[in-house]
Amino acid sequence: xxxxxxxxxxxxxxxxxxxxxxxxxxxxxxxxxxxxxxxxxxxxxxxxxxxxxxxxxxxxxxxxxxxxxxxxxxxxxxxxxxxxxxxxxxxxxxxxxxxxxxxxxxxxxxxxxxxxxxxxxxxxxxxxxxxxxxxxxxxxxxxxxxxxxxxxx
Amino acid sequence: xxxxxxxxxxxxxxxxxxxxxxxxxxxxxxxxxxxxxxxxxxxxxxxxxxxxxxxxxxxxxxxxxxxxxxxxxxxxxxxxxxxxxxxxxxxxxxxxxxxxxxxxxxxxxxxxxxxxxxxxxxxxxxxxxxxxxxxxxxxxxxxxxxxxxxxxxxxxxxxxxxxxxxxxxxxxxxxxxxxxxxxxxxxxxxxxxxxxxxxxxxxxxxxxxxxxxxxxxxxxxxxxxxxxxxxxxxxxxxxxxxxxxxxxxxxxxxxxxxxxxxxxxxxxxxxxxxxxxxxxxxxxxxxxxxxxxxxxxxxxxxxxxxxxxxxxxxxxxxxxxxxxxxxxxxxxxxxxxxxxxxxxxxxxxxxxxxxxxxxxxxxxxxxxxxxxxxxxxxxxxxxxxxxxxxxxxxxxxxxxxxxxxxxxxxxxxxxxxxxxxxxxxxxxxxxxxxxxxxxxxxxxxxxxxxxxxxxxxxxxxxxxxxxxxxxxxxxxxxx
Numbered sequence: 001x002x003x004x005x006x007x008x009x010x011x012x013x014x015x016x017x018x019x020x021x022x023x024x025x026x027x028x029x030x031x032x033x034x035x036x037x038x039x040x041x042x043x044x045x046x047x048x049x050x051x052x053x054x055x056x057x058x059x060x061x062x063x064x065x066x067x068x069x070x071x072x073x074x075x076x077x078x079x080x081x082x083x084x085x086x087x088x089x090x091x092x093x094x095x096x097x098x099x100x101x102x103x104x105x106x107x108x109x110x111x112x113x114x115x116x117x118x119x120x121x122x123x124x125x126x127x128x129x130x131x132x133x134x135x136x137x138x139x140x141x142x143x144x145x146x147x148x149x150x151x152x153x
Numbered sequence: 154x155x156x157x158x159x160x161x162x163x164x165x166x167x168x169x170x171x172x173x174x175x176x177x178x179x180x181x182x183x184x185x186x187x188x189x190x191x192x193x194x195x196x197x198x199x200x201x202x203x204x205x206x207x208x209x210x211x212x213x214x215x216x217x218x219x220x221x222x223x224x225x226x227x228x229x230x231x232x233x234x235x236x237x238x239x240x241x242x243x244x245x246x247x248x249x250x251x252x253x254x255x256x257x258x259x260x261x262x263x264x265x266x267x268x269x270x271x272x273x274x275x276x277x278x279x280x281x282x283x284x285x286x287x288x289x290x291x292x293x294x295x296x297x298x299x300x301x302x303x304x305x306x307x308x309x310x311x312x313x314x315x316x317x318x319x320x321x322x323x324x325x326x327x328x329x330x331x332x333x334x335x336x337x338x339x340x341x342x343x344x345x346x347x348x349x350x351x352x353x354x355x356x357x358x359x360x361x362x363x364x365x366x367x368x369x370x371x372x373x374x375x376x377x378x379x380x381x382x383x384x385x386x387x388x389x390x391x392x393x394x395x396x397x398x399x400x401x402x403x404x405x406x407x408x409x410x411x412x413x414x415x416x417x418x419x420x421x422x423x424x425x426x427x428x429x430x431x432x433x434x435x436x437x438x439x440x441x442x443x444x445x446x447x448x449x450x451x452x453x454x455x456x457x458x459x460x461x462x463x464x465x466x467x468x469x470x471x472x473x474x475x476x477x478x479x480x481x482x483x484x485x486x487x488x489x490x491x492x493x494x495x496x497x498x499x500x501x502x503x504x505x506x507x508x509x510x511x512x513x514x515x516x517x518x519x520x521x522x523x524x525x526x527x528x529x530x531x532x533x534x535x536x537x538x539x540x541x542x543x544x545x546x547x548x549x550x551x552x553x554x555x556x557x558x559x560x561x562x563x564x565x566x567x568x569x570x571x572x573x574x575x576x577x578x579x580x581x582x583x584x585x586x587x588x589x590x591x592x593x594x595x596x597x598x599x600x601x602x603x604x605x606x607x608x609x610x611x612x613x614x615x616x617x618x619x620x621x622x623x624x625x626x627x628x629x630x631x632x
Contacts, residue, residue: 005192006193006480006483007480009189009192009193009480009481010189010477010478010479010480010481010483011477012185013182013185013186013189013480013481013505013509014477014478014505014506014508014509014512016181016182016185017182017505017509017512017513018508018512019178020175020178020179020182020237021512021515021516023174023175023178024175024230024233024234024519027171027175027229027230028230028519028522031526032526068417068419068534087294087533089532090532091532092532092533092534094356094360094533094534095360096360
């Protein structure tokens, strides 16, 4: 074999490997930069973001403060967010004080409201048990069993 | 799935298009590699290379179609990265076949059987088992129902080569089971089962293990009885080391358990305790076994004697490769013993150089990252632990093998995932890939399907607070 062709093949193959890696990394970037969005499809998320820009006072996120999922951010978009221990919940909280279907955050007109779903240990805001539908404001901290969640903008 | 919006279908289509594109690139690279090997060694393209490429493409097509049909929201990067690694391994095994054949012909000995065609056959078998995995495991959460059964099956498989009659010892390590004419490594199957068993166990008991009672020297220490599972794993790992003389496997599973303990409890004392137990275990190994001592001595001083130990020969090869390598087909990787299995990474770095070596290492990083990403996106503990454990199995094996070859740590016998020659290993790794694909499909699928499941009576008409409370209490009454 011609030495020139051998050299071309030698470097060409390495170049191919790195081009492949470059493809993967460029495609991966979109997946890495995009934050974890629970409870929404892409189109809903876009609509919700646009709405949020219009009214900054409407809660947009819930941050989990305690437990194994501490630090998880749930974006409030279209659908309801169901908290509980059952596998079909939006946020599966593996905690002894949480009921299977504990509570739900759902949309009511322009507000996000919190409802307890008859849980054993209750949903709490400031040491009072949530009995009826309660509107969520930015900064509210509510407790699902003993796990605190904060409502953010 | 019937009611999913068009936007979701668009997302799935984009992911599958990306995957198809990357898989085509991988097949092209493998084809180029085979052609380069043939042209630089025998000056013409061999028929066997075309058969190898066709087998590789067949495996890739099977896997891609299966993902499109059964897991269309799955991560689009897992399959291309894994298959390209398998492909590069195939190219290098083919290259080593040629080297052995040339050597046999020049020295007048009978030509040995080529190993690459067998490996490509195993890739197709692995693809079939990948499909079977996707078909059998429709919901990964079901796997957490039998933690003890799965763990015990895994441990039984791991120790099965010790059973007299079917066990088989090759080169001092009792790793093989011979059934009929087929030698298989059951430890590879354990690499699929034990992560599932560990994850299921820690999903149930992780919370109890996170409880810490006392403080020793400023460090919180778990209750004494919480040590039991770790100690059981430690004894099992030592058993593998003592009776099977397999350092790598014993290190892999103990390491995996410690990583999972840390992941499920978030207590920093667990890795430290694990490390301490590991050091004690290593000391026992050192005192009891000559082969452990030999490995460590070769690690500290590979060039002693005539400088022809496996470690030294591998290092010569890597040094010969330099930055850009000798080029495929132009080095002498076959001089190293077991260049196609344990030492495939030294063969790769000899012919592709540091640049190619780093590319392969990054492909492993992509694989591990995608596993961790699925774990991060998972909404339940079991899913997270499962993602972490499979990512750890791939990453830890890669670290132990490459660390051994490059003399960062003592050499231990483990297969390089996806790359090494060996049917059991390739098939097991493709099944692990199937599990990761299933997991990432579940965690990336949009929530529309989930919502339908919760409100099986249809969407809740939210008109007034009272109405809504009534509607929800239908599904919320079981707490």
